[in-house]
Amino acid sequence: MSVPFATNLSADFDARAAGAQMHALMAELMPLPRSLTGEGVRQTLARIAADVEVQVREVPSGTPLFDWTVPDEWNLRDAWVTGPDGKRVLDLADSTLHVVGYSDPISATLSRAELLEHVHTLPEHPGWVPYRTSYWERGWGLCMSYDAAAALPDGDYEVRIDASLQPGSLTYGEIVIPGHTDQEVVVSTPVCHPGLANDNLS
Numbered sequence: 001m002s003v004p005f006a007t008n009l010s011a012d013f014d015a016r017a018a019g020a021q022m023h024a025l026m027a028e029l030m031p032l033p034r035s036l037t038g039e040g041v042r043q044t045l046a047r048i049a050a051d052v053e054v055q056v057r058e059v060p061s062g063t064p065l066f067d068w069t070v071p072d073e074w075n076l077r078d079a080w081v082t083g084p085d086g087k088r089v090l091d092l093a094d095s096t097l098h099v100v101g102y103s104d105p106i107s108a109t110l111s112r113a114e115l116l117e118h119v120h121t122l123p124e125h126p127g128w129v130p131y132r133t134s135y136w137e138r139g140w141g142l143c144m145s146y147d148a149a150a151a152l153p154d155g156d157y158e159v160r161i162d163a164s165l166q167p168g169s170l171t172y173g174e175i176v177i178p179g180h181t182d183q184e185v186v187v188s189t190p191v192c193h194p195g196l197a198n199d200n201l202s
Contacts, residue, residue, distance in 0.1 A: 025051075026201040033096045034200070036135060036192045037061075037073040037170050044191050045173040055176075058169040071135060073168025074102045076161070081115070081142065084155025090144060096194035100141030101133030105163045115157045121146040131196065 029047060034040035045056050063070045079099045081090040090098050100120065118141045122130045126146040134141065140161055179185075193200045 026197055029201055030195060030197060031096065032194070033076045033092070033099075034192055034194045035074050035076070035101045035133070036071060037168060038075040040076075040194070041171045041191055045171065048173065052175055054173040056171060056173050058171055060169050061167040063170075070170045071102075072165050073170075074163065074165050076103075076163045078160070078162040079142075080160055082158040084153060084157070089148070089152060089157070090142060095129055097129045097131050097143050099161060099163075100143060101194070102135050102165065103140035103142075103161050103163060104138055104165060106140050106159055106161045108159050110157050110159055112152055112154050112157065115142075115152070115159060116149065118142055118159075119144055119149050121149050126150075131193065 025047075029044055032040045032043050034044060042056070045054055048054055049056070059065070059070050061070050061072050076092070076096075076099055079090075079092040080088050083089040092098055120130050120132045120141060120143045122128050123146045129145050130143045132141060132143055142159075142161075189200065191200050
């Protein structure tokens, strides 16, 4: 299969080094808690702007956009669940997928049964942590592997989601690369999902 643009690459282009640089950038961005809105998106765009010129735009919450409206801004600062023995059985530091996107903040003591009413798993993939969001319906939720949830002992659990959901803005970035024609080609990519290397980061 021919690659039309390959002849434009310089003879000394090091694909292996470029791949390593891209992988390192993805690893740096992976831990950021991104969603439709919030500081995680801004931090992502700021990091990209360290390498290329990015025009960052802010669209206020409540602004109509095509067939939807810009939602309130959600910012997730921390989250964890402490088990009956005082040890953490879930920690945002381990994976940004552990918290359902756009969860309300919560600080509560729950029984195992009450906790599991808010926990999402993938029984068909018992070692995986699922990705869930709740952009348009208020509430809160957590995501765990099926194996980890099944192993939780009876007792009381301290649940904490340190987040805010309030009017703010949606943030996006634009990069313009001048070409040799007056036609415009648009390439877009989302950065609104956390912990997904084969989606947003790629």
